[in-house]
Amino acid sequence: MAPRTSSQGEGKTTTRKPRASSSSAKTTRSSKSTPAPVEHDFPLPVRMVRSFWMGIARVTGGAFRKIGRDVHPPYEVRRDGTGLFLVIIAIVVASVEWWGLRGTGGYGGFVHAVAGGTFGFMAVLMPPILLIGAIRLFRWPEEHRANNRVGIGLALLSLAGSGISHVVGGLPPVSAPFDELWAAGGMLGALVSVPLAGLISGPGAMAVMIVLGLLSLMILTATPFRHIPARFREGYEKLMGQHPESARRAGHTELTGDEHDQSYLYDEQPEKKPRKKMRLFGKDKDAEALAAEDLLGNSGEGAYDQAVITDAYDHTTAPGSNPVDLYDEAVDAAHEEPAIRPGVRRPTKDERERAAIMDAVGLGREPEADTQAMSAIDLTSYDTEDAATSAIPQVPSRPSAAPLPPIPARTEQLQLSGDVAYTLPSSDFLPAGPPSKERSEANDAVVAALTNTLQQFKVDAKVTGFSRGPTVTRYEIELAPGTKVEKVTALSKNISYAVASSDVRILSPIPGKSAIGIEIPNADKEIVVLGDVLRSHNARKTEHPMVMGVGKDVEGGFVVANLAKMPHLLVAGATGAGKSSFVNSMITSILMRATPDEVRMVMVDPKRVELTAYEGVPHLITPIITNPKKAAEALQWVVKEMDTRYDDLANFGFKHVDDFNKAVRNGKVVVPEGSKRILKPYPYLLVIVDELADLMMVAPRDVEDSIVRITQLARAAGIHLVLATQRPSVDVVTGLIKANVPSRMAFATSSVTDSRVVLDQPGAEKLLGQGDALFLPMGTSKPMRVQGAWVTESEIHSVVEHVKGQLKAEYRNDVAVEAPKKQIDDDIGDDLELLLQATELVVTTQFGSTSMLQRKLRVGFAKAGRLMDLLESRGVVGPSEGSKARDVLVKPDDLPEVLAAMRGDEGSAQDVVPTATEAALAENANANHYGTDLVAEDLDGFEQAVDYHDGADDEGSEDAWNLTGR
Ligand SMILES: Nc1ncnc2c1ncn2[C@@H]1O[C@H](COP(=O)(O)OP(=O)(O)OP(=O)(O)O)[C@@H](O)[C@H]1O
Numbered sequence: 001m002a003p004r005t006s007s008q009g010e011g012k013t014t015t016r017k018p019r020a021s022s023s024s025a026k027t028t029r030s031s032k033s034t035p036a037p038v039e040h041d042f043p044l045p046v047r048m049v050r051s052f053w054m055g056i057a058r059v060t061g062g063a064f065r066k067i068g069r070d071v072h073p074p075y076e077v078r079r080d081g082t083g084l085f086l087v088i089i090a091i092v093v094a095s096v097e098w099w100g101l102r103g104t105g106g107y108g109g110f111v112h113a114v115a116g117g118t119f120g121f122m123a124v125l126m127p128p129i130l131l132i133g134a135i136r137l138f139r140w141p142e143e144h145r146a147n148n149r150v151g152i153g154l155a156l157l158s159l160a161g162s163g164i165s166h167v168v169g170g171l172p173p174v175s176a177p178f179d180e181l182w183a184a185g186g187m188l189g190a191l192v193s194v195p196l197a198g199l200i201s202g203p204g205a206m207a208v209m210i211v212l213g214l215l216s217l218m219i220l221t222a223t224p225f226r227h228i229p230a231r232f233r234e235g236y237e238k239l240m241g242q243h244p245e246s247a248r249r250a251g252h253t254e255l256t257g258d259e260h261d262q263s264y265l266y267d268e269q270p271e272k273k274p275r276k277k278m279r280l281f282g283k284d285k286d287a288e289a290l291a292a293e294d295l296l297g298n299s300g301e302g303a304y305d306q307a308v309i310t311d312a313y314d315h316t317t318a319p320g321s322n323p324v325d326l327y328d329e330a331v332d333a334a335h336e337e338p339a340i341r342p343g344v345r346r347p348t349k350d351e352r353e354r355a356a357i358m359d360a361v362g363l364g365r366e367p368e369a370d371t372q373a374m375s376a377i378d379l380t381s382y383d384t385e386d387a388a389t390s391a392i393p394q395v396p397s398r399p400s401a402a403p404l405p406p407i408p409a410r411t412e413q414l415q416l417s418g419d420v421a422y423t424l425p426s427s428d429f430l431p432a433g434p435p436s437k438e439r440s441e442a443n444d445a446v447v448a449a450l451t452n453t454l455q456q457f458k459v460d461a462k463v464t465g466f467s468r469g470p471t472v473t474r475y476e477i478e479l480a481p482g483t484k485v486e487k488v489t490a491l492s493k494n495i496s497y498a499v500a501s502s503d504v505r506i507l508s509p510i511p512g513k514s515a516i517g518i519e520i521p522n523a524d525k526e527i528v529v530l531g532d533v534l535r536s537h538n539a540r541k542t543e544h545p546m547v548m549g550v551g552k553d554v555e556g557g558f559v560v561a562n563l564a565k566m567p568h569l570l571v572a573g574a575t576g577a578g579k580s581s582f583v584n585s586m587i588t589s590i591l592m593r594a595t596p597d598e599v600r601m602v603m604v605d606p607k608r609v610e611l612t613a614y615e616g617v618p619h620l621i622t623p624i625i626t627n628p629k630k631a632a633e634a635l636q637w638v639v640k641e642m643d644t645r646y647d648d649l650a651n652f653g654f655k656h657v658d659d660f661n662k663a664v665r666n667g668k669v670v671v672p673e674g675s676k677r678i679l680k681p682y683p684y685l686l687v688i689v690d691e692l693a694d695l696m697m698v699a700p701r702d703v704e705d706s707i708v709r710i711t712q713l714a715r716a717a718g719i720h721l722v723l724a725t726q727r728p729s730v731d732v733v734t735g736l737i738k739a740n741v742p743s744r745m746a747f748a749t750s751s752v753t754d755s756r757v758v759l760d761q762p763g764a765e766k767l768l769g770q771g772d773a774l775f776l777p778m779g780t781s782k783p784m785r786v787q788g789a790w791v792t793e794s795e796i797h798s799v800v801e802h803v804k805g806q807l808k809a810e811y812r813n814d815v816a817v818e819a820p821k822k823q824i825d826d827d828i829g830d831d832l833e834l835l836l837q838a839t840e841l842v843v844t845t846q847f848g849s850t851s852m853l854q855r856k857l858r859v860g861f862a863k864a865g866r867l868m869d870l871l872e873s874r875g876v877v878g879p880s881e882g883s884k885a886r887d888v889l890v891k892p893d894d895l896p897e898v899l900a901a902m903r904g905d906e907g908s909a910q911d912v913v914p915t916a917t918e919a920a921l922a923e924n925a926n927a928n929h930y931g932t933d934l935v936a937e938d939l940d941g942f943e944q945a946v947d948y949h950d951g952a953d954d955e956g957s958e959d960a961w962n963l964t965g966r
Contacts, residue, residue, distance in 0.1 A: 057084035064138035071139050072432060083137035090130035097124045117178060120169065120186030122161040129154050142435065146222075153220030160213035162189035163196075167206045171197050422595050425802045430531030430592070430795050436470060436556060442523040443473055449498040450475055450518065457494065459487045464515065469554040470526040470787040471772050474507070477516040485509075488516050505766055511782055519554060519785065521768055528552045528771070530585045530789040533560060534592060545594030546684055546720070548586045550745075550775060551786040559775070559786050563590075563722070564684060566743040566778060567715035572728035572758040573747025578771035578788050579724050580610050582745060583690060584796060585789040586722065587614055590686065591799050594619070596807060597680075602638065602687045604631040606694035613796050618807035621685075631689065632699040635706035638687055638719060642710060645682060645717040657682050657718035685719040692725040693732045704734055711740035728757045742778035747771070747788075759783055828870060828902070834859065836899055838867045839876055843895045848877040848886030874902065 042050070061080035065071050095101045096111040115123035133154060136147050162185035166172075169184020171194055181187060196205040218224075223231050443466060450463045460480035466473050477488055485508050496504045499520050507517035533539060533549030536558035546564040553559050563569065563586070573579045590599050596618040603624045605611040611624050625631045645657065652669055654660040661681035663669045671677050687710070689695060695703045710721055723741060725732055728749060738757070746758040748767035755764035763783060764774055771788035828835055838853050845852070848871070853864040868886070871877045876898060878887035890898050 053084070054081055057081045060084050060087060061138040064135055073139070073141050073435070077142040077434075079137045079141040083134045083141075086130045086134035086137065090127040090134065093123060093130070094127040098127065112182075113178070116182040116186060118186050118188055119158060119162050120165045120182055120184050120189050122158065122165050122185060122189070125161060126158075129158060149219055149222065153216050156212060156216035156219065159188065159192060160209050160216055162186055163192040163209035164206060164213065165189050166193040167197065167202055167209065171202060171205075422597075422806050424595070425592050425799045427531065427535060427592070429798045429802065430529065430534060430588075430791065432535070433527060433529035433532050436526050436552075437524070438468055438556070439466075440468075440522070440524055443468060446473070446475065446499050446520055450477070450495065453491060453494055453498045454488075457487075457491055459483065459491065461488055461516075467555040468522065469556050469785075470522075470528050470552050471768060471770075472505075472519045472521050472554055472785065474510070474554045475518045475520065476510065476513070477518060478514070479516070485516060503766055503768055505763070505785075526787075527790050528787050530588060530791040530795070533558050533585075533789045534589060536560065543593075545590070545598040546686070547593060548589035549789045550582075550585075551771065551773070551788040554785045559784070561775075561777060563686065563720050564718070566720065568711045568721040568741045569723070569743045569745060570728075570733065570738070570741045570758065571722060571724040571745045571747070572733065572749065572754070573726065573764070573767075573773070574750040574754070574769075575726045577726075577747035577749070577767070577769050578773065579726065579747050580690070581771055581790060582747070582773070582788045583610070583688060583722070583724055584613075585791050587611075587688070588791050588796055588799055591617065591619065591803050594684075596683070598683055600683045600685050602634055602685070604634065604687070604689040604695070606631065606691050610690050611688070613793070613800055616809050617800055617803050618809050619803070620809050621812050623809075623811055628694045628698040631695050632702050632706070635687070635695075635703060635710065638685070638714075639706050639709050641685065642714045642717045642719050645719070646713070649717070656716045657684075661718075682718055686722065687719065688722045688724070690724050692723045693727040696732050696734075700731075704736055708736050708740050711737075728754045730757060733757050744774075744776040744783075746774045746776070746783070748773075827873075831863075831867065831870075832902065834863070835867055835870055836902060839871060839890075839898060839902065840895065842871060842876060842888055843890050843892055843898070846888045846892075848888045852885075874898070 057080035061078065061083055064083070065073075092111055093115050096108050097115060101108040102112045112123075115126055119126060133151065136143075136150050140146065164185070166185025166189030169180075169189070172180040172184050172190065173194060174187065174190045176190075181190060184190070185193060193205045193209065196208060199205075200208070218228075221231070447463050447466065454461050454463070454477070460483045461477050462480075464476050464478045466475040479485065479488070489506055489508055492504060492506055495506075495518060496502055501521055503521050505519040507519065509515060510517035528551050530549050533551060536549075538558060539547060539549060539560045542562075544562055544564065547560055547562050550559040550561050571579050571582055587601070587603075590601070591614075599619055600621045601617075601619045602622060603611045603614060603620065605624050605626055606628045608626045614620070615624055622634065625634050649655065649657065649660050652660060652663075654663065660669070664679045664681050669679050671679060692703075707721065707723070710719060714720065721741065723733075723737070728746075744758050746755060746764035746767070748769040749755045749758065749764040752762045752765045755762050758764060759774060759776055761783075767773065771790060773786050773788050774783035775786050776783040834857060837857055841853065841856055842848050848868070850861070850864045850868050853859065853867055854861060857864070857867075859867070868877065868880075872879060872886070876888070876890050878889055880886060
């Protein structure tokens, strides 16, 4: 996950750059057969002129993009050069036709001849028409279809305008003098209107031109015939202040600035409605009716959703409450009957349960996405549109394409314990991704293929719509009454054949819908960037520090999840499937949103490459653990920490760390008299194990025991586990582990067996890799397909640098630190006996000479030299001083301790001369006042409510408090 290195073996990418999608790979191949001229093929002057032109174009484009709502089309699709060209032509025409430069000789005469001669007096309208074209190219260059539509609309409008002008100007013939043509519709008008007037008279030609003009306006505004009354009504209502938006808010009193923000975050329910209503009323219910429904203000569903969200979010539970409890509570919440107005459809039980469960794990879909999901496009009505609009997809515009405001509130300076000011990383560190598509030609081709297949096999069913996600699109098929579902599912192979993809997944039905869903990979996949997910409404509406950006679902909705509600997560998938990227997104999300006082982490990375980027972040309580044996010890430490937290909570009378923290923040917890302890909230503790298989290889029993113990109890203590593995086999993810890790994230697995291990059902083996995943949060039975969020190496680097620049990591020295001693022990190897003798000799004689060792121990020079080096590394003798004997640093009195340390006995002699690392750790601990354990003192005064400790644990348990700096 972390920086890829070439040493990672064949088949691995060397950078974090996503692999090119198959479609782009195809493009590259085809471009080889017809090589396009490349930049350096042009001569220097041409290149210079081009650069100059493009420089001006970029500046002009930038200015246009800033007008009104700022837009940021992807760099590679911009068409600023063409946009600038149109602006210049518009200015040139305006300078002559508007500003009277006509008489100024060559320039004015030429322009007037061209513009006026072509369009007649319609030439005065050319500057705004050209500017509209330029604005589209500057601001929305990627919307090819819409731009083509606008282009066609403007061209027809010019034609109709010239035609009308020509009739008004008296229909001069083509051979008329220039001034007469100019005073009418120019050459264009003459060519259109004169023959037409010959056929159907002047007024007839005028009528045709007016109709053409209206048609062009409809094309420009993408208005189908049947929507014209609604559009007029909408316009009228807007003018009169009766727009649905105003009507919706009419019940509200005037909002203050803050309240406005709130409404922005929470009041999206009206946007959600159209989709639900489309589902409800089917394809024949048009936008007008939907708008009318909105006008009624039927906020039943909205009110309901709101209730569940608030309810489920603040919920905390008792220690020992298990996933089933949480599920029940969540479902209970869903059973509460919301107040729904008559005539409004209630959410189905399924929908309510699903919403409640999602919220119980702090997971949600971006409300905006619901609007977009409405791009379950009404294909049937699309077919019956008139000629002009049938070329125009009736896709609702997608608000998510607009850049969202930066993450609010939490970017202010936060006061950490010890009066440290801490600023969370700015959201600028995670740039926005390219805008996502709602529909592409590839989708249309698949719809045609599906429709054909259904027809060929005589299945009475229709493709009624689709919702496009970043990796796959879900096409919806509705059956005619009396048609069996099996008729469609039996066609799965034929469908695969028709759409030329083996990765077709059929959902019958789509949960909560009477429709069959067919998920087919997009030929033009999109990347979901973490920045966009973290800026989504769902992520921003909560400040919970454990919320992470997961990715986007099949309907294109942003998915976020609260790790504290999981409460433990298993991430599995074959190598290269996107697991590490997911873990990166998770850690980066936490760094973006949480201070070290709120979340602390333990990272276990036996592969040694995946998590190195995070070394030194202040959220870590120990250096990244790479030694599997030490990792097993670290898990035992976590168990200890959990037990100690439990004891403390119980002694203060709290059942959940959140309750305790809230009470501490409100000053409602009082320490016993005489205690010097200063109470502070406990941080969440997130333990991330990147490769569980490596741990299970070294100490399967211990690791399993610790995991089970942590997963059973740690939730109430604010401790959460994330276990990732690329080998989801039963010996790694054992039944016990599985039973206790309720949330799962499955990336592509290599076999259906692996999929069953992770999800308890098949499906993951059909995923496409590269972040395509099935997410099964606790309590749900149907996994949700998501495209994982992607964060680049440089983004991680900038976030980590920011975080490290604020605060240094303060490692604890009791959590399975990689002890340098171990290495030296290994070095001693078979020479332990000799080393002990050498130590004894040197310390008792206080004479550090290599030749003495040679003589007394009867060893060769090389061996004696090695022994002396070992003695130096353990602080028995000083460094070599040429031919002189070395200083002896250990007094004969300390000899037994030193010998014991060398033998690896308890009561190590490291204290004699600490190694550099140990010295640093000790200093660190002192600086944090970790030396005195005030909590332990307090706990002594209590009878332990829950005695989790056996005798062996007691001595170490005190240290757990240091984690929180108490
Ligand atoms: N969310 C994503 N979006 C786009 N591409 C992705 C995503 N996740 C992974 N990829 C692509 O897949 C490649 C492999 O991903 P990653 O390194 O996360 O796999 P992995 O499952 O962790 O593999 P391993 O277990 O070998 O480390 C990445 O280099 C990237 O090109």
